[in-house]
Amino acid sequence: MLIAGVVGGLLPSAVAENLLLLALALLAVVLLGAFGYQLIVGPPGKRFARAIGSAETVAVLMHPNPDPDAMSCALGAEAIAEAVDTEPTVYYTGQIRHHENRAFETVLDVDFTRIKSADEIDEEQVVLVDHNEARGFEGAEEIDPLAVVDHHPGGGTGQKFADVRTDHGACATIFAEYFEQLNRDPISPEETGDGDSVLPPRIATALVYGIQSDTAHLTNGCSEAEFEAASFLYPGIDEDKLDRIANPEVDAESLEVKARAITDRQVEGPFAVSDVGEVSNADSIPQAADELRRLEGVNAVVVLGDNGEAIQMSGRSTDDRVHMGKVLETAIESVPMAEAGGHARMGGGRIPLDHMAGLAPEEGLTREELKRRLFDAMNGAL
Numbered sequence: 419m420l421i422a423g424v425v426g427g428l429l430p431s432a433v434a435e436n437l438l439l440l441a442l443a444l445l446a447v448v449l450l451g452a453f454g455y456q457l458i459v460g461p462p463g464k465r466f467a468r469a470i471g472s473a474e475t476v477a478v479l480m481h482p483n484p485d486p487d488a489m490s491c492a493l494g495a496e497a498i499a500e501a502v503d504t505e506p507t508v509y510y511t512g513q514i515r516h517h518e519n520r521a522f523e524t525v526l527d528v529d530f531t532r533i534k535s536a537d538e539i540d541e542e543q544v545v546l547v548d549h550n551e552a553r554g555f556e557g558a559e560e561i562d563p564l565a566v567v568d569h570h571p572g573g574g575t576g577q578k579f580a581d582v583r584t585d586h587g588a589c590a591t592i593f594a595e596y597f598e599q600l601n602r603d604p605i606s607p608e609e610t611g612d613g614d615s616v617l618p619p620r621i622a623t624a625l626v627y628g629i630q631s632d633t634a635h636l637t638n639g640c641s642e643a644e645f646e647a648a649s650f651l652y653p654g655i656d657e658d659k660l661d662r663i664a665n666p667e668v669d670a671e672s673l674e675v676k677a678r679a680i681t682d683r684q685v686e687g688p689f690a691v692s693d694v695g696e697v698s699n700a701d702s703i704p705q706a707a708d709e710l711r712r713l714e715g716v717n718a719v720v721v722l723g724d725n726g727e728a729i730q731m732s733g734r735s736t737d738d739r740v741h742m743g744k745v746l747e748t749a750i751e752s753v754p755m756a757e758a759g760g761h762a763r764m765g766g767g768r769i770p771l772d773h774m775a776g777l778a779p780e781e782g783l784t785r786e787e788l789k790r791r792l793f794d795a796m797n798g799a800l
Contacts, residue, residue, distance in 0.1 A: 460599075461599040462581050462592075462595070462596065462599070463595060463596030463597065463598070463599030463600050464599060464600065465579055466498065466565060466567065466579055466581065466596055467498050467501070467502050467596075467600060468502075469564060469565045469576070469578040469579035470495070470498060470499045470502055470504050470506075470545065470564070470565065471499075471502035471503070471504055472564075472578065473504055473541075473542070473543040473564060474504065474505065475504065475505045475506070475507070475540075475541045475542075475543070476499055476504050476505070476506050476507075476541055476543045476544070476545055476564065477506075477507055477508075477509055477539045477540070477541040477543065477544045477545065478492050478495045478496055478499070478506050478507070478508045478509070478544075478545050478547060479508075479509050479510070479539070479544050479545065479546055479547070479552060479561070479563075480492050480508070480509070480510045480530075480547060480548060480549075481510075481512075481548055481549040481553070481554070482510065482511045482512030482553070482554035482555065483510075483512035483513055483514070483515070483700055483701060484510045484512070484514060484519070484530075484548070485516070485519060485548075485631060485632070486518065486519060486522050486624075486627050486628045486630075486631040486632075486663075487548055487588050487589050487590050487628040487629070487631055487632040488510075488547060488548035488549075488589070488628075489514075489519070489522055489523075489528065489530070489624070489628070490590045490593070490621075490624035490625045490627065490628030491547035491548050491567065491589045491590055491592075491593050491625075491628065492508045492530070492547050493508075493526070493528065493620075493621055493624050493625075494547075494590070494593035494596065494597070494621060494624075494625060495508075495545055495547055495567070495593070496508055497618075497621055498596065498597075498600070499545075501600075501614050507531060507540070507541060508528075508529070508530045508531065509530070509531050509532075509533050509538075509539060510530055510531075510532055510533075511532070511533055511534065511554060511555040512554065512700070513699075513700055513701070514530070514701075515699040515700060515701040515702075516672075516699075516701030516702075516704070516705065517666045517667065517668050517669055517672060517701075518631070518663060518664065518666060519701060520666070521662060521663045521666035522624070522627065522663050525659050525662045525663050526620055526623065526624055526659065526663070527620075533555070534555060534556065535555055535556035535557050536552075536555065536556065536557025536558060536560055536561055537556075537557060539561075543564040544561050544562075544563045544564060545563060545564055545565045545566075545567070545576075546563045546565070546566045546567070546568065546574065546576070547567050547568070547589060548567075548568055548569070548570070548589040549568055549570060549572070549574070550566045550568040550570065550572040550573070550574030550575070550580070550582050551572055551573070551574035553757060554757070554768065562577060563576045563577065564576055564577050564578055564579070565577075565578060565579035565580070566579070566580045566581070566582065567581050567582075567589060567592055567593070568581075568582045568583075568589055569582070569583050569584060569585075569586040569587070569588060569589045569591070569592065570582075570584065570759065570760065570761070571584050571743065571759065571761075572759070583643075584761075585641055585643075586641055586643055586644070587629070587632055587633040587638075587639040587640045587641055587643075587644045588628055588629040588631075588632035588633055588644060589628070589632075590624075590625040590626075590628030590629045590632070590647070591629055591641075591643050591644050591647040593625055594625050594629075594647035594648075594650055594651055595643070595647065597617050597621075597650075598650050600614075601615060602614070602615065602616060602617040603615060603616060603617060603653075604617045604619070604622045604650070604651055604652070604653045604654025604655075605617070605618070605619065605653065605654055606619065606653055606654060607619045607654075607656045617651075617654055618654070619654045619655070619656045619659075620656070620659075621654075622651045622653075622654030622655055622656075623654070623655050623656045623659050623660050623663075625647070625651055626648060626651050626652075626655055626660065627660060627663050627664065629644055629647060629648060630664070636648065638736075638763055639761060639762075639763050639764070669699070671697065671698060671699050671702055672699065672701075672702045672705050675694050675697055675699075675702040675703070675705070675706050675723070676702070676705060676706045676709045676710075678692070678694045678695070678706075679692040679694050679706035679707070679709065679710050679721050680692075680709065680710060680713070682694070683710060683713075683719075684789065684793075685716065686793050686797075687797075688715060688716060688717040688718065688737060689716070689717070689718050689719070689737075689740070689793060689796045689797070690710055690713070690716045690718075690719045690720075691719070691720050691721075691722075691789045691792050691793060692706070692710060692719070692720075692721050692722075693721075693722050693723065693785060693789065694706060694721060694722070694723040695723055695724070696723065696724055696725070696726060697723045697724070697725060698725065700723075700725055700730050702723075703721050703722070703723050703730050703731075703732045704721075704732040704766070706721045706723075706732075707719055707720070707721040707732040707733060707734045708734060710734075711734040711736070717735065717736050717737035717740070718733070718734065718735035718736070718737045718740040718742065718745075718796050719733065719734050719735075720732070720733040720742075720745070720746070720792045720796075721733075722785075722788070722789075724771060726771070727770065727771060728768050728769060728770045728771055729768070729769040729771060729774070729785075729788070730766070730767075730768055731746055731750075731758065731765075731766060731767040731768070731769075731792075732765075732766050733745060733746055733760070733764070733765045733766070733767075734763065734764055735762065735763055735764075736763065737796075739798065740762075740796050741761075741762045742760055742761065742762060742763060742764055742765035743758075743759045743760030743761050743762065743764075743765040744795075745765065745792065745795040745796055746758035746759065746760065746765045746766070746767040746792075746795075747759055747767075748791075748795045748800045749767075749788065749791040749792045749794075749795045749800070750767055750769055750783075750788075750791075752783070753769055753773055753774070753782055753783055754773045754782075755769075755770050755773050756768065756769040756770070756773065769783075769788075774788075
């Protein structure tokens with residue numbers, strides 16, 4: 419009425435009424451268009467399902483040495499693919515050696531295929547979960563993924579779908595949201611049911627543990643979304659299986675590596691770096707970093723060790739001055755074929771040994787120089 423009054427004061431009434439009707443019609447078209455766009459495009463979960471459903475078969479690829487967050491997301495992607503009649507196969511390229519990761523595999527009866535190169539992936543279409551660029555194996559650079567779902571920083575994207583949310587504490591949180599958007603309701607282990615309207619306890623339990631493992635049991639690096647996802651998944655949790663995954667027996671090497679990390683640590687102010695030497699279980703390195711970080715007065719740590727082929731680094735930080743992902747990136751930026759990254763509180767990296775000083779054809783870092791660079795990076799001197 420206000421518009422009509424203003425327009426009516428400037429133009430003949432018939433013209434004003436026609437202009438008002440035209441304005442209302444245009445507004446209706448805009449609103450209907452927005453509604454239609456949402457109807458056609460839909461929320462991310464439905465768009466992800468459509469992207470996977472465009473292929474007859476799909477490879478779900480986890481990052482090397484997958485953790486519970488990556489594994490739970492792979493199970494989520496596998497379930498969504500099966501619901502849209504796409505045949506999935508889940509791949510990884512490194513090792514599953516951490517005691518909790520092995521318990522995850524056994525307790526939830528997962529079926530993952532280990533490969534060494536991209537040539538072993540039979541499917542033409544690839545979905546990346548918990549990382550946005552394939553890395554760490556032969557032919558990784560040739561992979562052009564169909565879809566990407568991740569919560570880590572990076573520039574990777576998918577041909578048909580990309581959902582990278584760096585404000586989330588876990589990638590499993592995103593998949594929990596997908597299942598909610600797809601109207602898949604969690605059911606308790608005591609209930610029975612199947613079909614596209616049900617989220618089985620196995621997957622709900624996996625996603626909850628994926629969230630817990632990447633957020634230190636919902637105490638570190640969380641966003642509101644993690645708590646909302648846990649609340650959604652709660653009715654479907656198998657408490658017995660969750661406990662068995664979270665509290666498995668620990669192998670002797672993991673304890674020995676933790677001891678070496680503490681005994682051989684170098685400390686400068688609130689920062690610590692420890693070289694644990696050669697290990698057969700690469701997952702013992704992040705476990706040692708978690709343990710070293712618990713020492714009183716230590717706010718940021720990096721533990722490094724090697725498996726005979728590459729130096730693996732794992733960092734943890736509770737110091738607001740130290741963005742651990744950027745620290746590791748900065749420390750190794752001059753080393754060919756090295757890679758590193760992560761979040762403010764947690765990061766990882768890898769340096770092939772044949773690109774370290776003394777072994778590389780070009781100039782490289784010694785282990786002592788690497789440790790010096792790590793300290794300098796944590797101190798903001800690089």
